[in-house]
Amino acid sequence: MIDAKELTYSYSKGKKNAIEQISFSVDEGEAFALLGPSGAGKSTTQGILTGLLPIQQGEATVAGTDLHHLSRSMFNKIGVSFEQSNVYGKLTALENLEFYRKLFDGSAIDPMTLLKQVGLDQVADKRADTFSKGMKHRLTFARSMINQPQIWFLDEPTTGLDPAIASQIKQIIKERKASGTTILLTTHNMVLADELSDKVGFIIDGQLKLVDTPRNLKLRYGEKLVQVEYKTEDTVKSELLSMVDEQERKRLGDIIHQYEIETMHTREATLEEIFIKVTGRGLV
């Protein structure tokens, strides 16, 4: 459904590339997460794939449309949820969705159904400029589903939302994924990516460093760890020890013999830890 080959893009006429030689593909019904810190090139990549930025170098196909020959009909098949909410403040939530659905061909989801899904049905007739940041974000998210997209581009879909709403949004994404929607998720939230995606790509400084499934990455780069809390004379100490490293295994044995153990948990590496290991950089 999405095929990107050697995409390169520069905002400064070639002086500095925002992304360089990015290649990946997303199959039908697959959820792919592009992970990276701010300024890594996630949004530029998504911008090219959604037609918001012109393709400068490389090749890309989205829903069968060659982006070098962009056709408006492609947009009937895609939905885009922006990181920064962008709705019409002087229109009500319902009017926003009613207007947007008229811009597509074919069948659309009933706006009230969508508002109910994102918990905005009670304020359907309120103007969007009276909404909180989170409510506007939910409206932007709901709007991206109105044309029942085959490919769904989600840019930081849960950023800035309270945990309950974020969980609701995640649930909607999971449901749509289960119904066969192809998803391209761009985020710096590794937990979200781990939870929602079949494949992840680590992007940093405009380069895609690695693409694989979260499970493979954990198997390949993750270490089995033990988090142990133990009591010394009057304090409680905590250590994270590798179950692979011989010295650390010995250290764990010593702790067990010498001290009173308070808690002890095995833990697998998180995507964030793997990201740092692979790229040498954090996600902030």
Add this chain to the structure above:
Amino acid sequence: MLTRIIAVLTRDLKSGLRDAMIAYIMIVPILIAIVLKLLVPSAGANLIHVAVLESADPAFISMLEDHGRVEILADRDALVNRVSAVDDVIGLIETPQGTEMIAGGNEQEGTVEMVTAVVDLWQNRDLEIPVLVRFSDVGWELSPLAQYGTSFLIVFVSVFGGMVVMLNLVEEKQANTLAAINVSAISRLEFVVGKGLLGFILPLFHAFAILLIMGFTSIHIGMTVVVVLSIALISLIFGFVIGIYNDNSMSAVSSMKIGFIPIFGSVFGAMFLDSQWHPFLYWSPFYWAFRSIDQIILQQAVWNDMLLNSLYILLITMMVFALLYKRIKRGFA
């Protein structure tokens, strides 16, 4: 295609009616026309208002009626009382010595002189004048205020359509909703047409409302539509360019105000400059628009002139568009 164009148009209209500045722009031309209409009768108010006795010569009364309003009262006391009222009424009583004028003393400047001139006319009606006086038409068929005021107002409000389009675009820029539009199935052409329609509909609505309020009900509708649409086009292009490149409405309105300079310059130039200087105004589409509207109001317009003037406007517009095309295209991207 039409559904999407109408969707964009109705969204802009709905949003505009909820925006204080746009609502103001939509209403203010109507208010100006009403004020102008109220001012226009005062140009025709230079008529005398006199009171005479029942016993006055009917020929005298008839002559007075040719020059203004005449009230006929029973006796001198009634006439004096009437003159004493707050409005400007001069009492006239014929006596063997001539015509006696009774004034209240609070009349507007010139009122007494005007009545004196009319009375002199009556008293000298049999005088043999040693010169021949012939009156001819000086070309003023209606109040200059109504004629020029209406023409100017119509040309001026044509900019308001572009201004509304501009403010709607600024709203899109501010809220970054253009990005959402750009990932929908609406084509660039459909969006631009939908956005631009208000820039034509509004000046047309304003122009006909102004003409109606000012009482110009017999003008040529077809010619008016052609001229208003052609002048609206250039305002629209400016509206698009300014709207695309401004992130807040105040700076956009400030930029648009610069456009008022050529409007005022060309309209006042057309009004007050001798015709030999008019070629210096030919570059301005507003000059041609003003000339056309003026001819329409005077009911002297002919299709050839109107089409030629509109052609000039369109040619100038095309040149402006060619210069700004890249900026407009870049702005939408």
